[in-house]
Amino acid sequence: MDRLPTMIFKRLAFGVLTLVIISLIVFWGVEALPGDLAQTILGQAATEENTAALRAKLGLDQPAYVRYLDWLENVLTGNLGESLASGRPISELLSARLGNTFFLAGVSAVLAVPLALFLGVVSVLYRDRWVDKFISISTLSAISFPEFFIAYILILWFSVEYQIFPSFSRISPDMTLWSKLNAVALPALTLTLISVAHMMRLTRAAILNVISAPYIEMALLKGLSPWRIVVRHALPNALSPVINVIVMNLAFMIVGSVVIEVVFVYPGLGQLLVDAVSNRDVPVVQASVLIFASAYVSLNLLADVLSIVTNPKLRNPK
């Protein structure tokens, strides 16, 4: 059983290393942009003297590596800096946004994951028959469209034609859970539609991979129903790849919702990132990217741990 802690520790170490590398890339990427913060802040009003003065004030006259280390030190102590656009601390800006993004991702996951597993199982049970083909074609068409297109179609149907859900997903902390759910319904549905196909197809493929195993024939000869054979005997042995694709999709729901947040004017991290990029609010961009990267790294760690936990051979050594 001491394999698991060692593995988690190793993975964490790699994750931290990955984050350091990402922070370097982000930092140097910003460095490579023409102009610098001082010029951006001053904009039209920039003169030789006041730019130089602001550089000195912001510490921009220091060499790049010193500034990187300063920035890294601040990040490590939880100080992400201040937004250039609003002057507010970034951590304050982020925390509300981050919560919103996780909320949207969470709602989408709760919809998408069980749906994908269910459809995967159903398409195995009816494989090569019309049910299977219908599921395949419809989920495939859903990912074939760009997400904003799906978003607009949903708005057209559910907000314009039938007015069930709002097309602007504004939420605020003082709303009830129910009205929050109502607000995020359309973006969550969009995320669900574009992520179900991956998960469902991989679930189907992973189950079909084990369905020719002798223990499946044994289950059949024990007189079990097809449903029970697939869910209880095939699925547990197909979990490892399924978990991986689910977690990748969760990461996508957090990170990849940028366009969707913009379409639905949802106050999430993606929206913030887009605003920050257009305002050239570099510290905010850096912080957001770092948070996206951490989400990816920790979800991948979670996938690895789950793969081990669901494998009885690794969980119960001889």
Place this chain on the structure above:
Amino acid sequence: MSEPLLSMTNFVAEGYQDGQWKRIVDAASFSLNKGEVLGLIGESGAGKSTLGIAAMGHVRAGCRIAGGSIIFDGIDLIKAPEKQLRELRGSRIAYVAQSAAASFNPAHTIMQQVVEAPVVHGVMDLKSAEIKAKDLFKILQLPKPETFGNRYPHQVSGGQLQRAMVAMAMACSPDLIIFDEPTTALDVTTQIEVLGAIRAAIQAYNSAALYITHDLAVVSQIADRIMVLRHGREVETGEARQIIQNPKEEYTRALVSVHHGTAPKLVGLEQTANILDLKNLSASYGVGVKVLDDVSISIPKGRTVALVGESGSGKSTVARVIAGLLLANQGEIVFDGQSLTQSYKDRPDDILRRIQMIYQMPDVALNPRMKIRDVIGRPLEFYFDMAADAKERRVSELLLQIGLSDKYLDRYPSELSGGEKQRICIARALAAEPDIIVCDEITSALDPLVAEGILKLLQNLQDNLKVSYLFITHDLATVKAISDEIVVMHRGRVVEQGTRAQVLSPPHHSYTKLLLSSVPEMSPDWLTGVLRDRAAGG
């Protein structure tokens, strides 16, 4: 006489192969009464597994039922709807497969799987199913029956898992159990335990059984009657004792005599020099796990040394060390008087040529995309640099030596039977004109009659060519047939070695004795006798 429990009439099954339907089972008929055990025996491809599974109303993918009827207790299993079959399967007819390791679901504990059928079929509630399972574990002599079920399949040994599968089949007290080669994958010493346990369990619950195997000696311990199958057709059916002692058909006689017939080797061999000496070899895979522990074996010129042991005894590791595929940690390999470098990479071509290998699975050992002409011609080119016409002549000559002919030249391995493929492997080894051939379980994957032919061929070749064999096997019958000297290995150590007469006659080392007494004999009373002796002996 009352209605039989199961009756199969003119049953025909077909399999889809090479674009057409071929008959696997051709008009088989038999009936089975309550509490009776029928043995189905035949070689691979005889259709016996198809027949067994069909008795549960199931056919594997790529097969179909083409005629006949199978009536179980008044229900026609061919016409019955899937739902009705599902209710029968697991509750009234149960199945025990060949490989328990593959047939247990790795994701659930043994108990979860044993109680599944009774609970799903509504025969028992979970509590009483668990109690019943523990009773069965006890009858099947599983260790710690109270907690055995809490383990996962990978946490118990192969023999225990096989018995657990018998428990799983008996969980609903079925009327009929299909045993499909349940002991074939086991070592002899384990086989005897499992066989004893199976017999005790079916007697305790008075179940009827269909016992499928290729081993006549095994089936005669359990079956009341035996049905012999060949190429999907019934050869003969009779009382177990009659089939063994007084077979009517030629084919059955051949099957029976495989076990008796061992060509006596020349006795009083004069001493010859050793072609290969293994001196105090120790080897391990990775760190710590010692697979070979101080192993010394000598192989005289022109003789056959049989290396016997069960799985995990390290016998195949010996072959790998000789071939230079695995480096020993200690010890020396002396070949024809000179010390060999350990890795095959450092050995000169001529040494490589003089040591050849033949493997267990000819299917895997032959390149499926090469014609036989090229398979055998390759070493001729490689070692002797032969020109095209000389090579051609030599390949024909070799084919003749192994009992095949020129018409095999342009065939691909897939067009050959298992025995023919193994002959090709032998020819390929011979093409190098080796001094010694290491034969690793080369008859294990073959049917008994085919294996017997291969052994005879090897003996003829040795008489003519004076080649030495290191013959690695777990099968003592094979050892008796071919060896001059015998080395017995157990857990990486040599426990006994000597001439065939010395090793096979008393006094034995205790492990050799266990091994010898575990080989099933062609007598219906053998198992009872052995189990009684062992119980008495402690």
